[in-house]
Amino acid sequence: MKATMKEILRQEVASITADGLYREMRTAASAPAREIVLGGKAYLNFSSNNYLGLAAHPAVKRAAQAAIESYGAGGTSSRLIAGMLEPHRELEEKLARFKNTEAALVFPSGYQANVGVISALLSGGDCLIMDRLSHASLWDAARLSRARVFIYPHRDMAALEKVLRRAKGYRRKLVVTDSVFSMDGDLAPLPAIVALAQTHGAWTMIDEAHATGIFGENGRGLAEHYGFENNIDIIMGTLSKALGSQGGFVCGARETIQYMVNRSRSFIYTTALAPACAAGALAAIGVAEAEPARRQKALSLAGELRGRLRAVGFNTLSSESQIVPLLVGPTTETVSLSAKLWRDGIYAPPIRPPTVPDGECRLRFSLTADHTADDIARLIESITT
Numbered sequence: 001m002k003a004t005m006k007e008i009l010r011q012e013v014a015s016i017t018a019d020g021l022y023r024e025m026r027t028a029a030s031a032p033a034r035e036i037v038l039g040g041k042a043y044l045n046f047s048s049n050n051y052l053g054l055a056a057h058p059a060v061k062r063a064a065q066a067a068i069e070s071y072g073a074g075g076t077s078s079r080l081i082a083g084m085l086e087p088h089r090e091l092e093e094k095l096a097r098f099k100n101t102e103a104a105l106v107f108p109s110g111y112q113a114n115v116g117v118i119s120a121l122l123s124g125g126d127c128l129i130m131d132r133l134s135h136a137s138l139w140d141a142a143r144l145s146r147a148r149v150f151i152y153p154h155r156d157m158a159a160l161e162k163v164l165r166r167a168k169g170y171r172r173k174l175v176v177t178d179s180v181f182s183m184d185g186d187l188a189p190l191p192a193i194v195a196l197a198q199t200h201g202a203w204t205m206i207d208e209a210h211a212t213g214i215f216g217e218n219g220r221g222l223a224e225h226y227g228f229e230n231n232i233d234i235i236m237g238t239l240s241k242a243l244g245s246q247g248g249f250v251c252g253a254r255e256t257i258q259y260m261v262n263r264s265r266s267f268i269y270t271t272a273l274a275p276a277c278a279a280g281a282l283a284a285i286g287v288a289e290a291e292p293a294r295r296q297k298a299l300s301l302a303g304e305l306r307g308r309l310r311a312v313g314f315n316t317l318s319s320e321s322q323i324v325p326l327l328v329g330p331t332t333e334t335v336s337l338s339a340k341l342w343r344d345g346i347y348a349p350p351i352r353p354p355t356v357p358d359g360e361c362r363l364r365f366s367l368t369a370d371h372t373a374d375d376i377a378r379l380i381e382s383i384t385t
Contacts, residue, residue, distance in 0.1 A: 020331040020332055020335055020352070021331065021353060026038050026039070030042075031055055031056040032050050032055055033045065033048070033050065033053065033055065033370055034368065034370035034372075034375070036048070036347055038347065041345070042345070043342070043345050043346060043347040044345060044346045044347065044375055044378065045347050046346065046348045046366060046371075046379065047347055047348055047349055047364070047366060048368065049210070049240070049241040049242070049366055050241070050242075050244055050368055050370075051210075051241060051242040051295075051298050051322050051366065051367075051368050051369070052213050052214075052242045052244065052284075052287070052294045052295060052298065052368070052369050053244075053294065053368050053369040053370040054242070054243060054244030054245075054284045054287055054288070054294075055244035055245075056244075057244065057283075057284070057287055060244055060283045060287065061280070062283070063279040063280050063283035064245075064276035064277070064279055064280035064283075066279065067087050067275040067278065068275070068276050070275075071085050071086075071275035072275065074274050074275075075108075075271045075272030075273055075275065076271065077272065078269065078270065078272065079267075079272045080261070080268055083271060083272030084272065085272070085278070087275045087279045087282065088273065088275075088278050090278075090282055091104075091106055091282045092104040092105060092106055092249075094282055094285055095237075095251060095285070098218075098220060098285055098289070099220055099221070099229070099235055099237070100220060100224070100230075101229075101235065101251040101252055101253070102253050102254040102257075103251070103252065103253070103256070103257035104249055104250065104251040104257065105250050105251075105257045105260050105261065105264075105267065106239075106247055106248070106249045106273055107248040107249065107250075107266065107267055107270075108246075108247055108248070108270055108271065108272070108273045109240070109246070109247060109248050110137065110207075110209050110236070110237070110238035110240065110247070110248030111137040111140075112248060112267070113238075113248030113249060113250050113266075114140075114141050114207060115140055115141045115144060116260065116266030116267050117141070117205070117234060117250050117260060117264060118138070118141035118142065118144070119141055119144040119264075119265065119266075120260060120263040120264040120265070121145075121172065121174060121203075122145040122146075122172060122174060123145060123146050123147060124146050125147075125171045125172075126145070126147040126148070126170055126171050126172040126173070126174070127147055127148040127149070127150060127167045127170040127172070127173050127174070128141075128142050128145060128150070128174050128176060129149075129150045129151075129152065129160070129163055129164065129167065129173065129174065129175045130142065130150070130151055130152070130175075130176055130177070131151075131152060131155065131178065131181075131188065132151050132152065132153055132154050133181050133183070133184065134176065134177060134178055134207075135207055136355075137207075138176055147172075147174075148167075148170065150166070150167060154181075154184075155189055157189060157192045157193070157196065160175070160192075160193065160196055161196050161200075164196055164197070164199075164200035164202060165200070167202070168200070173197075173200070173201065173202035174203045174204075174205060175193060175196075175197045175204050175205070176205040177190075177193060177205075177206055178206070178207045178209070178210070179207060179208045179210070179211040180208075180209075180210035180211045180214070180215070180222060180321045181210075181323075182209070182210050182323065183323075183325065183351060183355065183356055183362070184317045184318065184319065184323075184325055185302075185318075185319030185321045185322070185323030185324055185364075186317065186319055186320055187222060187320050187321065188206070188222065190222060190226045190228050191226055191228060194228050194231045203233045203234070204231075204232045204234070205233060205235075205236065206221075206222070206223060206232055206234075206236065207236050207237075208221040208222060208223065208235055208236060208237040209236070209238040210241060210321065210322075210323060211225075211237075211321075212237040212238065212241070212242055212243065213241070213242025213243055213295060214242055214295045214298065214299065214321065214322055215295075215321075218292075219242075219288050219289065219292065221235070221237065233252060233256070234250055234252045234256060235251045236249070236251075237250075237251070239277065239284075242288065242295075243281050243284040243288065244281075244284050245277045245281035245284055246273070246280075246281075247277050247278070247281065293369075294369035297369045298322045298367050298368055298369050298371075299321070299322055299367075301322075301367045301375075302319070302322045302323070302367040304373065304376055305324050305365060306319055306324050308380050309324070309326060309380070309383075312384055314326050314327075314383075315327040322366065322367045322368070323365070323366055324364075324366075324367065325362045325363070325365070326362055326363045326364075327360065327362045328361050328362055328363065329359055329360065330359070330361065331352055331353075333361075334350040334352065334363065335350045335352075337350075337363060337383070338350040340382065341363075341379075341382050341383070344382040346378070346379060348363045348364070348365060348379075350362075351363065351364050
């Protein structure tokens with residue numbers, strides 16, 4: 001008799017568990033702030049992407065509550081049918097100004113934004129050129145696009161140039177990269193990427209999910225930080241990290257956004273972002289612009305943590321951002337260190353395959369504007385004792 005689906009999947013889960021890769025979700029009884037309540041106990045939280053501490057900011061919550069009163073709890077329909085609401089329009093206008101582009105389009109998630117944009121732009125006969133450590137959503141977008149995919153080693157510009165030379169005959173060429181890499185915390189060499197793409201007639205797209213609100217004089221992202229905002233064709237970002245809300249967006253030329261409205265399947269065939277999320281994100285952008293000290297503090301604390309970890313011999317890779325990895329290597333040792341922190345009241349889940357390659361397991365510390373120097377000291381003490 002053939003094994004049932006249940007039996008087959010039970011065996012698969014057992015194999016995942018035996019490899020030390022089984023994951024389970026913990027239910028939080030609090031906002032994802034500096035402290036998080038799990039299982040009735042408060043933990044110092046180093047795992048949240050709430051970089052500016054805006055998820056529970058009073059102004060953000062008030063804006064979300066007011067939107068619920070005016071527009072209800074959900075989007076209820078595709079925006080092309082009946083789901084387009086004033087908060088969506090206001091947010092897109094604000095995002096375009098914030099990112100210094102002609103127009104913007106909001107998606108219900110950052111994942112949908114990446115998948116929707118790339119699969120709309122590219123098809124057979126085109127090629128997509130990616131950094132090896134690009135986010136999973138970009139890899140999935142590549143598969144959906146049916147374009148030829150070229151991969152270059154992480155931040156290797158000589159290899160990128162070789163790939164661009166090989167890609168000469170394709171109809172459309174798109175170079176896409178994370179700007180801040182979410183598991184390593186390092187930065188894409190945007191000036192070199194843009195220069196090479198322009199030389200070889202390729203379009204450019206950057207995923208600013210972990211840079212929006214953090215980098216640049218006005219918090220617009222790594223493109224602003226390097227002064228390359230006007231040289232990149234498509235800028236993608238999320239509302240769900242530094243901006244403390246939910247959703248994703250793309251910014252670019254007006255024609256690019258008009259095209260996405262008519263061709264991006266993950267925009268056309270999905271329910272609109274909840275109005276509370278749109279209004280909350282709109283308020284969060286205002287706070288981020290008005291309070292630059294928030295991003296400065298997050299980056300400063302990350303620098304302090306990196307320095308202290310490196311001083312006692314730990315490998316933090318090439319991190320330059322608010323994301324500080326601590327490379328451990330083996331799965332068992334990584335899980336053990338995470339468990340030790342948990343016992344000490346610190347929440348920092350282990351990062352294991354398939355999120356990172358075999359042998360490169362790590363803890364990933366996210367620094368926020370809510371953290372303090374005492375929090376850094378407490379974390380260091382737990383790691384080293």
